[in-house]
Amino acid sequence: MSDDSLPAPPPVRAAAVIPAAGRGVRLGPGAPKALRTLGGTPMLIHAVRALAASRAVSLVVVVAPPDGAAEVKSLLDAHALPDRTDFVVVPGGETRQESVKLGLDALPPGHDIVLVHDAARPLVPVDTVDAVIEAVREGAPAVVPALPLADTVKEVEPAAVPGGPEPVVATPERARLRAVQTPQGFDRATLVRAHETVTDEVTDDAGMVERLGLTVVVVPGHEEAFKVTRPLDLVLAEAVLARRRLNDGF
Numbered sequence: 001m002s003d004d005s006l007p008a009p010p011p012v013r014a015a016a017v018i019p020a021a022g023r024g025v026r027l028g029p030g031a032p033k034a035l036r037t038l039g040g041t042p043m044l045i046h047a048v049r050a051l052a053a054s055r056a057v058s059l060v061v062v063v064a065p066p067d068g069a070a071e072v073k074s075l076l077d078a079h080a081l082p083d084r085t086d087f088v089v090v091p092g093g094e095t096r097q098e099s100v101k102l103g104l105d106a107l108p109p110g111h112d113i114v115l116v117h118d119a120a121r122p123l124v125p126v127d128t129v130d131a132v133i134e135a136v137r138e139g140a141p142a143v144v145p146a147l148p149l150a151d152t153v154k155e156v157e158p159a160a161v162p163g164g165p166e167p168v169v170a171t172p173e174r175a176r177l178r179a180v181q182t183p184q185g186f187d188r189a190t191l192v193r194a195h196e197t198v199t200d201e202v203t204d205d206a207g208m209v210e211r212l213g214l215t216v217v218v219v220p221g222h223e224e225a226f227k228v229t230r231p232l233d234l235v236l237a238e239a240v241l242a243r244r245r246l247n248d249g250f
């Protein structure tokens, strides 16, 4: 039962940082990965639309390839995006971690929740974005969407020579493992502290928060939030998009 005498809670104001400065070496030769097209539209635009589809996201900071900021600004201008969302474009760095930090540095005051989302995950559903935001709003300092694994995972001793045999050192219990996706969501002050404190390279932002000794919580991810990394991922992404367009009737 709602109590009309209570003041309404303040609206959620989340900002999204989208690192899009990677080259896409594993995808093969071509334009920077985020600028390659999916269903005729740059992957980055799909990712921006996916985040801006959440009514809580009022600002999107795109971290562009280092010499591609002007091109990214033109792309954002050329594609229909929600009016209620502001966009900022900054050039990125050498690593994903550096690029995210540059995006965080460009955030104006006024957003207490920050999402970090790979441009390389263009098809994340808005329900996943909203679930991450909601878990941060409820008090978690860091939230990751994740899925159980289909494969058994082995920990190995890296090969002594390239292509050489890799002895297995352990088989972690699969039921306790999760494959982590984005958007990852954070209380802003926590994420800023992590990026100011952690100096060694970590492959995701939540991992940096773990190094501060804070708890990161997992919410259900989505199979369509996969990362376009290798050529076969692009085939899958085209198929998912075609299925969506068929279902939506356009």
Ligand SMILES: Nc1ccn([C@@H]2O[C@H](COP(=O)(O)OP(=O)(O)OP(=O)(O)O)[C@@H](O)[C@H]2O)c(=O)n1
Pocket (backbone or CB within 6 Å): 018, 019, 020, 021, 022, 023, 024, 025, 026, 027, 033, 034, 063, 092, 093, 094, 095, 096, 097, 099, 100, 117, 118, 119, 120, 121, 227, 228, 229
């Ligand atoms: N210097 C970098 C490297 C990566 N990214 C971004 O981080 C996300 C996840 O990285 P990944 O999938 O590894 O992209 P790439 O680095 O482009 O891929 P690769 O390692 O195959 O070159 C991508 O949206 C990518 O654009 C970034 O902003 N800045």
Ligand SMILES: C[C@](O)(CO)[C@H](O)COP(=O)(O)O
Pocket (backbone or CB within 6 Å): 096, 118, 179, 180, 181, 182, 203, 204, 205, 227
């Ligand atoms: C952040 C991430 O997408 C979570 O799975 C992943 O760690 C990025 O790794 P990459 O090697 O930089 O693509």
